[in-house]
Amino acid sequence: MSEVNDKVVLKLQETLKQKKEELVQVKPAYNTNMSFKYSPTGLATNLHTVSSISTLVGMLAHVWRAWQDFNYIAEQLKVNEVVEFKHENFTFAEWNADIETRINVLNFQAKKAQYEALEKRLLALESDDLKASKELEAIIAILSK
Numbered sequence: 001m002s003e004v005n006d007k008v009v010l011k012l013q014e015t016l017k018q019k020k021e022e023l024v025q026v027k028p029a030y031n032t033n034m035s036f037k038y039s040p041t042g043l044a045t046n047l048h049t050v051s052s053i054s055t056l057v058g059m060l061a062h063v064w065r066a067w068q069d070f071n072y073i074a075e076q077l078k079v080n081e082v083v084e085f086k087h088e089n090f091t092f093a094e095w096n097a098d099i100e101t102r103i104n105v106l107n108f109q110a111k112k113a114q115y116e117a118l119e120k121r122l123l124a125l126e127s128d129d130l131k132a133s134k135e136l137e138a139i140i141a142i143l144s145k
Helices: 004-020 055-075 092-125 128-143
Strands: none
Touching: 004 092, 004 128, 055 092
16 A cells, blocks of 8 residues: 555655746845835835735725826826826836735745645655655765766
8 A cells, every 4th residue: 555655645746846846936126115105104014024915905905096096186187297196206007016026925935835835744645665765766876976
């Protein structure tokens, strides 16, 4: 029975290894200073410390609503000159890009943690024979260099 299980474990470990190799994190480049305030006099929140995707979505929704309101009022007032909406000196597009990037970082971290947990679970399922076989292969690889 353990030989069959070992084959399944090896196959799953190979699949997991491929998935981990496909998981690549690019160093994020941010457009804003990543310091978010709901109001000019409000408390600043460092977006690097926000780990809740719901909170990030709420922050972007706040900026989006202000952007929509700004554009509507500018249209109602028939403002002839070009006026650009800014929240804390950054455009909606810049906040959108940065919050999306932060969400991508959080998703990457979650996927990486999930893969590491699966790797530990698969290692725990290895039989003693499979562990010994892997160790012998590692020793042979070192000595053959």
